[in-house]
Amino acid sequence: MNKLSVVAVLGAICCMPLKVMADQCGWPQQDALASVVRVTSDDGSHASGVVIGINRVLTAAHAIDEHYRSYVLIDDRRALATLTLIDRSRDLAILQVETGKIEPIALGATDLNSSAKVWAVGFPRAESKTTSSGSFKVRAAVDGALHTTAPIDSGQSGGGLISCEQGKHVLAGMLRGFAAYVNGDSYVKIKNHSVSVATADIRSFITEVNSLQN
Numbered sequence: 001m002n003k004l005s006v007v008a009v010l011g012a013i014c015c016m017p018l019k020v021m022a023d024q025c026g027w028p029q030q031d032a033l034a035s036v037v038r039v040t041s042d043d044g045s046h047a048s049g050v051v052i053g054i055n056r057v058l059t060a061a062h063a064i065d066e067h068y069r070s071y072v073l074i075d076d077r078r079a080l081a082t083l084t085l086i087d088r089s090r091d092l093a094i095l096q097v098e099t100g101k102i103e104p105i106a107l108g109a110t111d112l113n114s115s116a117k118v119w120a121v122g123f124p125r126a127e128s129k130t131t132s133s134g135s136f137k138v139r140a141a142v143d144g145a146l147h148t149t150a151p152i153d154s155g156q157s158g159g160g161l162i163s164c165e166q167g168k169h170v171l172a173g174m175l176r177g178f179a180a181y182v183n184g185d186s187y188v189k190i191k192n193h194s195v196s197v198a199t200a201d202i203r204s205f206i207t208e209v210n211s212l213q214n
Contacts, residue, residue: 025117035104036050046155050160057097059158061090066086111200112136112163118148118172124152132152134194135149146196148196150192157175158174178193179193
């Protein structure tokens with residue numbers, strides 16, 4: 001076997017410190033989960049996306065092909081989307097589409113703490129929306145990607161990595177892919193290891209989008 005190289009494939013409550021108490025959240029409720037939507041394309045590909053603003057959906061750039069039309073499933077309706085901006089180096093894309101009554105999820109304002117609880121939400125293998133739980137492992141030094149133990153599968157790229165901040169569920173990152181190691185000419189999936197784009201990069205990307213639209 002070749003040398004392994006990890007890659008992202010496309011106490012009592014009364015005694016807790018105040019910050020720890022503030023960061024305690026249960027399983028994400030419908031208001032947070034509803035922000036994660038299904039993204040499809042004319043070429044038959046399937047991915048996930050996150051409503052981060054009114055009529056604005058964040059998804060993974062590798063799930064978008066400019067040669068094909070993209071759609072977002074909103075209230076069981078397949079709505080045609082317009083590509084606003086794409087950055088393949090950061091694997092981010094913004095789709096403009098009518099999002100109806102879906103409440104956008106807020107972006108996290110702080111970095112994840114070591115072993116922080118996270119939830120990965122998306123549509124694995126073009127099936128029903130799935131939520132898996134895990135914890136934050138590390139932020140890569142090279143590209144700033146977030147590594148967590150929340151398991152994901154193909155089709156969840158572009159979905160939401162949700163965390164708890166001040167007692168509220170927020171978007172900690174965008175799911176990019178599962179982790180794998182190289183074995184010869186193929187990738188071997190690493191169990192319970194997912195990779196996400198951090199909110200710092202997402203915020204920077206949104207700033208670029210806003211500058212283009214102003």
